[in-house]
Amino acid sequence: MQRIIPTLLASTLLASPALANDLREAALDMFKPLPSTVPAVADNPITPAKIELGKMLYFDPRLSASGVFSCYSCHNLATGGDDNLETSIGHGWQKGPRNAPTVLNSVLNEAQFWDGRAADLAEQAKGPIQAGVEMANTPANVVATLNSMPGYVAAFDSAFDGGDAVSFDNMAKAIEAFEATLLTPAPFDAWLNGNDAALSEVELAGLELFMDKGCASCHSGVNVGGHGYYPFGLIEKPGSDVLPEGDKGRFAVTETADDEYVFRASPLRNIAETAPYFHSGKVWDLKVAVQIMAESQLGEELTDGEADQIVAFLGALSGPVPAVSVPALPAETGTTPRPTAEILPQ
Amino acid sequence: MQRIIPTLLASTLLASPALANDLREAALDMFKPLPSTVPAVADNPITPAKIELGKMLYFDPRLSASGVFSCYSCHNLATGGDDNLETSIGHGWQKGPRNAPTVLNSVLNEAQFWDGRAADLAEQAKGPIQAGVEMANTPANVVATLNSMPGYVAAFDSAFDGGDAVSFDNMAKAIEAFEATLLTPAPFDAWLNGNDAALSEVELAGLELFMDKGCASCHSGVNVGGHGYYPFGLIEKPGSDVLPEGDKGRFAVTETADDEYVFRASPLRNIAETAPYFHSGKVWDLKVAVQIMAESQLGEELTDGEADQIVAFLGALSGPVPAVSVPALPAETGTTPRPTAEILPQ
Numbered sequence: 001m002q003r004i005i006p007t008l009l010a011s012t013l014l015a016s017p018a019l020a021n022d023l024r025e026a027a028l029d030m031f032k033p034l035p036s037t038v039p040a041v042a043d044n045p046i047t048p049a050k051i052e053l054g055k056m057l058y059f060d061p062r063l064s065a066s067g068v069f070s071c072y073s074c075h076n077l078a079t080g081g082d083d084n085l086e087t088s089i090g091h092g093w094q095k096g097p098r099n100a101p102t103v104l105n106s107v108l109n110e111a112q113f114w115d116g117r118a119a120d121l122a123e124q125a126k127g128p129i130q131a132g133v134e135m136a137n138t139p140a141n142v143v144a145t146l147n148s149m150p151g152y153v154a155a156f157d158s159a160f161d162g163g164d165a166v167s168f169d170n171m172a173k174a175i176e177a178f179e180a181t182l183l184t185p186a187p188f189d190a191w192l193n194g195n196d197a198a199l200s201e202v203e204l205a206g207l208e209l210f211m212d213k214g215c216a217s218c219h220s221g222v223n224v225g226g227h228g229y230y231p232f233g234l235i236e237k238p239g240s241d242v243l244p245e246g247d248k249g250r251f252a253v254t255e256t257a258d259d260e261y262v263f264r265a266s267p268l269r270n271i272a273e274t275a276p277y278f279h280s281g282k283v284w285d286l287k288v289a290v291q292i293m294a295e296s297q298l299g300e301e302l303t304d305g306e307a308d309q310i311v312a313f314l315g316a317l318s319g320p321v322p323a324v325s326v327p328a329l330p331a332e333t334g335t336t337p338r339p340t341a342e343i344l345p346q
Numbered sequence: 347m348q349r350i351i352p353t354l355l356a357s358t359l360l361a362s363p364a365l366a367n368d369l370r371e372a373a374l375d376m377f378k379p380l381p382s383t384v385p386a387v388a389d390n391p392i393t394p395a396k397i398e399l400g401k402m403l404y405f406d407p408r409l410s411a412s413g414v415f416s417c418y419s420c421h422n423l424a425t426g427g428d429d430n431l432e433t434s435i436g437h438g439w440q441k442g443p444r445n446a447p448t449v450l451n452s453v454l455n456e457a458q459f460w461d462g463r464a465a466d467l468a469e470q471a472k473g474p475i476q477a478g479v480e481m482a483n484t485p486a487n488v489v490a491t492l493n494s495m496p497g498y499v500a501a502f503d504s505a506f507d508g509g510d511a512v513s514f515d516n517m518a519k520a521i522e523a524f525e526a527t528l529l530t531p532a533p534f535d536a537w538l539n540g541n542d543a544a545l546s547e548v549e550l551a552g553l554e555l556f557m558d559k560g561c562a563s564c565h566s567g568v569n570v571g572g573h574g575y576y577p578f579g580l581i582e583k584p585g586s587d588v589l590p591e592g593d594k595g596r597f598a599v600t601e602t603a604d605d606e607y608v609f610r611a612s613p614l615r616n617i618a619e620t621a622p623y624f625h626s627g628k629v630w631d632l633k634v635a636v637q638i639m640a641e642s643q644l645g646e647e648l649t650d651g652e653a654d655q656i657v658a659f660l661g662a663l664s665g666p667v668p669a670v671s672v673p674a675l676p677a678e679t680g681t682t683p684r685p686t687a688e689i690l691p692q
Contacts, residue, residue, distance in 0.1 A: 061429070068435050076407065077672045078405045078673055078675045079406075083407070083413070083414075084685070085413050092439055093438055273677040275678055284678070284684070285680060321674060323671045325669045325671045325672075326424050326670050326672065328666060331618060331621070332621055338630070341439065341441070
């Protein structure tokens with residue numbers, strides 16, 4: 001692990017412009033500030049009409065079989081883009097298998113879900129809508145629902161060219177377009193962009209430790225994670241309270257023994273707002289999560305002060321959610337499929 | 347029932363300014379346009395700080411025991427201020443006993459709930475939070491939750507004078523303050539205010555029928571209903587599919603035999619966006635609901651055309667929801683009570 005600046009000096013000397021610039025240069029080798037514009041997305045040109053439609057869909061509980069859950073339910077923009085539950089509660093009060101990741105900045109993740117099984121947000125969006133323990137719906141029922149409301153048909157027609165604009169694929173693309181707008185520039189971005197005053201001394205010390213101890217080996221890039229897959233317990237496997245044996249992570253995707261208990265390194269933006277932590281959602285305290293990571297992934301026993309500094313740095317990864325006004329959704333019509341709370345066998 | 351203008355003439359002659367003014371004058375005897383400012387509320391001065399806090403609380407699922415449901419869940423501002431379900435689904439996937447009424451303009455109702463058992467919105471707000479089939483929380487747990495987050499404590503301190511600002515009562519008052527802002531001026535208001543072009547001919551014909559047939563005897567005032575209690579089935583009791591025998595309405599509040607199957611006359615603003623209808627939520631089609639009302643309450647068999655006209659008028663009671671941006675809620679802390687999905691015996 002490279003040592004950027006001798007740790008003992010860091011906390012007193014980072015105020016010095018020269019050393020701050022050294023740290024910034026090293027940081028810019030590992031991280032990238034958020035872009036100031038909505039990122040381009042493969043095969044999905046992002047337009048205002050598509051964003052607006054995507055916002056409607058994101059907020060619409062009628063995408064679920066029961067009429068109870070929308071994307072927003074588990075990826076709540078008021079609470080850090082997730083639901084603050086160990087694992088989400090969905091159709092029939094069933095619990096999902098893994099903690100809901102934040103939607104914020106997720107467009108910049110290399111792949112989606114804890115095991116990276118969806119290549120992009122459009123593919124991701126189709127998952128929970130169909131999962132029996134989440135929204136429990138079917139593509140055919142979603143399309144029938146959307147087609148039953150002239151307001152939706154018009155919104156699809158204006159967002160997508162060509163006939164048959166209302167489709168499950170286009171629904172997913174519109175949701176992806178809206179989600180791509182959910183970037184949250186944070187103090188860390190301002191600092192990366194050259195504003196020395198954006199991070200406090202303790203946050204800078206935490207950043208330095210974060211790079212120095214090796215956290216940034218996995219949690220790097222624009223989302224400080226969100227790319228690359230690593231075994232949870234690289235050095236020391238955490239207990240089954242944190243790493244339940246039944247969930248073998250990416251193994252389920254690749255069926256390769258090497259991928260047992262392998263998960264995508266979490267993106268860490270807004271991590272301070274998105275407790276509880278890990279795919280199991282079993283740890284509520286960010287400091288404890290940092291300590292578990294240091295031990296299990298790096299074989300490092302952090303001092304209390306070190307853990308506090310890293311937590312302070314992680315706090316500087318939180319930025320405000322863009323203003324999102326609640327959309328006005330079209331009313332059901334006589335042909336809209338009725339909601340059902342029934343739990344059907346999968 | 348007073349006959350305002352001979353019905354046969356109405357549809358052709360309402361374009362005449364003189365007759366339109368006659369109809370307006372008659373209408374202003376029965377209805378009132380929405381105010382242009384937030385209404386004053388008894389014992390709860392409405393301030394910007396209180397509105398802002400109330401919005402946070404309204405959107406916060408951590409007011410529920412499970413962390414799944416907020417006020418917004420069943421009174422969704424994207425779908426007419428209700429949840430478009432027969433009866434709401436709450437804690438443990440339990441079904442509530444009655445259809446969720448819209449929050450929009452509800453501050454102007456004389457009393458709250460289908461049986462009027464809450465005098466105002468502050469009292470109302472405390473109901474679902476504690477109901478075992480809804481949010482299943484306790485006042486003590488809500489207060490502990492709010493007190494655990496410095497962002498909430500500061501917001502309560504700035505919204506309420508004096509010590510102990512964080513309380514279940516003040517929570518309810520703040521929610522009431524936010525809800526009081528949710529007024530939706532509609533074409534009908536513009537017309538009442540003197541804009542002849544605001545209602546179409548068929549809407550005007552529907553309005554005239556609405557008054558002429560007697561609908562306005564119960565559905566009057568600023569919310570076109572929302573005050574006064576009437577037996578459902580005044581003339582002819584509807585079938586138990588629409589009026590289930592187990593729910594005796596206001597009887598449960600007053601324990602007076604006369605109040606069996608008595609309900610508050612529904613406020614009809616935004617009714618076109620808030621299917622399904624009646625306290626049972628058993629009727630999805632507004633035209634069918636109008637026909638059932640005419641038969642059961644007035645002993646009137648409406649022609650198909652008459653029902654269509656009344657439905658057109660009811661559509662003119664829909665107005666846009668004020669722009670509401672999703673609030674940024676404080677993150678949990680180490681002392682925030684954890685959510686529980688468990689179903690406790692009541």
